[in-house]
Amino acid sequence: MRLVKLPHGNRTPQELDALCPVFRDRILNDLHAEVAVTQFDGELYLRLTAHAYVTADAIDRFAEQSIPTIVGWLRG
Template structure:
């Protein structure tokens, strides 16, 4: 199972985590780098260690980003805030679209750096414009 870290934990793009469960023979030996390089013949995970020039910004920044979210807000608080904000945004945008006789399917960002005021401004200012564009 893999997860990208560039959105929720605010790490650089391309930062991800790969978790390989040990059961069922999934020990990573069937995973290979996309490009052959010096360590290609090595066993997993060492075969990924020598892939030419690597961009290490993600692996270096990710732990700091994860610590910052814990330090600034705490993971339980930030998860609850984002969940509540997403629920609020869904209601607010739906109300704004209904008020102008439209229906929208949007993907909104509800992160710790987004405020309810920003959602309100988006609903009040952008939704009528978007619905107008869709009507042509």
């Protein structure tokens, strides 16, 4: 498991709480990845986990392609 700290601008913890499920659904629908999005102590995190069937190439592809897309959405 890995937590990836995401930029969130000046959003309040309450705004981040409301954003988490919406953002998780967007990642699932647009990027076809099932991840957890959470906020803790005013910071926004993407929780990545992998199972035995997930290949290193798949993880690399997600990191190279999806993380920049997600950051772009947040910076809007």
